[in-house]
Amino acid sequence: EPEVTQTPSHQVTQMGQEVILRCVPISNHLYFYWYRQILGQKVEFLVSFYNNEISEKSEIFDDQFSVERPDGSNFTLKIRSTKLEDSAMYFCASRTDTPGYTFGSGTRLTVV
Amino acid sequence: AQKVTQAQTEISVVEKEDVTLDCVYETRDTTYYLFWYKQPPSGELVFLIRRNSFDEQNEISGRYSWNFQKSTSSFNFTITASQVVDSAVYFCALATSGTYKYIFGTGTRLKVLA
Numbered sequence: 001e002p003e004v005t006q007t008p009s010h011q012v013t014q015m016g017q018e019v020i021l022r023c024v025p026i027s028n029h030l031y032f033y034w035y036r037q038i039l040g041q042k043v044e045f046l047v048s049f050y051n052n053e054i055s056e057k058s059e060i061f062d063d064q065f066s067v068e069r070p071d072g073s074n075f076t077l078k079i080r081s082t083k084l085e086d087s088a089m090y091f092c093a094s095r096t097d098t099p100g101y102t103f104g105s106g107t108r109l110t111v112v
Numbered sequence: 113a114q115k116v117t118q119a120q121t122e123i124s125v126v127e128k129e130d131v132t133l134d135c136v137y138e139t140r141d142t143t144y145y146l147f148w149y150k151q152p153p154s155g156e157l158v159f160l161i162r163r164n165s166f167d168e169q170n171e172i173s174g175r176y177s178w179n180f181q182k183s184t185s186s187f188n189f190t191i192t193a194s195q196v197v198d199s200a201v202y203f204c205a206l207a208t209s210g211t212y213k214y215i216f217g218t219g220t221r222l223k224v225l226a
Binding site (some may be wrong): 101106 | 145147149155156157159162164203205207210212213214216217218219
């Protein structure tokens with residue numbers, strides 16, 4: 001079964017550093033998402049992306065965050081200057097026209 | 113406003129007991145989708161079921177069953193004859209038209225004791 005692949009599975013970074021989380025969505029999917037889950041809390045929507053532009057973003061997704069689909073296969077989430085509170089599990093997801101995603105297995109980001 | 117409420121924070125049962133996880137949602141949209149996901153200790157989100165707002169048929173899949181009632185805005189999940197491997201956090205989620213972003217509930221941690 002096709003999978004959404006996220007790399008790395010775990011990343012440790014120093015506060016203030018830039019970090020890029022990478023995702024390879026399923027090849028025929030058109031809609032892409034990033035979600036965040038702070039440890040022990042619920043999963044929260046960050047951003048949706050379609051046709052090479054952001055279609056919706058949450059209040060969490062401030063100027064420190066950006067997304068990009070640089071080469072037609074990868075979908076990246078960049079955090080420009082990480083803060084301690086950015087420590088979380090980040091999930092990428094993709095879908096076709098029908099609602100219902102395939103989630104990646106997540107990247108655990110630890111900011112120290 | 114759209115909202116998903118999972119009032120049960122944590123449930124503990126003994127193996128082979130049946131357990132029901134509650135989910136109540138709020139939306140003004142007439143077209144929406146409801147989902148259940150399982151999050152085992154390894155952290156990934158495992159898809160269990162999707163239901164659209166026009167299909168109120170209950171569904172059974174092995175030991176799992178789902179009861180969707182629009183009249184009470186509920187989409188409850190029952191595990192029959194629970195097993196230790198069912199121990200996980202279970203999330204209910206709502207998606208409405210537009211970008212179909214998910215609104216997740218806060219999750220219910222299920223502990224199945226041997």
